[in-house]
Amino acid sequence: MMFEMTIQLRVTDFEQGQKWYEKLLKRRPDFMPHEGFAEWEVIPGCWLQIAEGIPSEGSGPLRLAVNNLEAEQERIARELNVDHFEIYARDEVPVRWGTFTDPWGNQIGFFEYLDKNEQNEVMKKVWGNHVI
Known part of the structure; x- marks a missing residue:
């Protein structure tokens, strides 16, 4: 049984990426477990993650x-x-x-x-x- 989901997007500049997504989502992240990673629970059980790294092409x-x-x-x-x-x-x-x-x-x-x-x-x- 599936009951929750996450989707991860990568950004090459984490600090700027966090600021950009905070403006997009109109709030600070809900969870930042370590450097270079942030998560927002967009709706109950649905998490958007941003991580420092190279974005996936074509996704x-x-x-x-x-x-x-x-x-x-x-x-x-x-x-x-x-x-x-x-x-x-x-x-x-x-x-x-x-x-x-x-x-x-x-x-x-x-x-x-x-x-x-x-x-x-x-x-x-x-x-x-x-x-x-």
């Missing part, structure tokens, strides 16, 4: 659900100097999405549910009565 993207795709697009352009990225949608897909890269070449993205009732149901499933 990703890691996409994170957001309430407002355009607002996040504007925020990361302003706060993280991320280039404008295209927002995509397809009739048969229940979300809109966009992908960008961090300064080390890791592919990151956001997606937004088109149906806010569906989004709320997913949030309840993940967060229970502790929806933020």
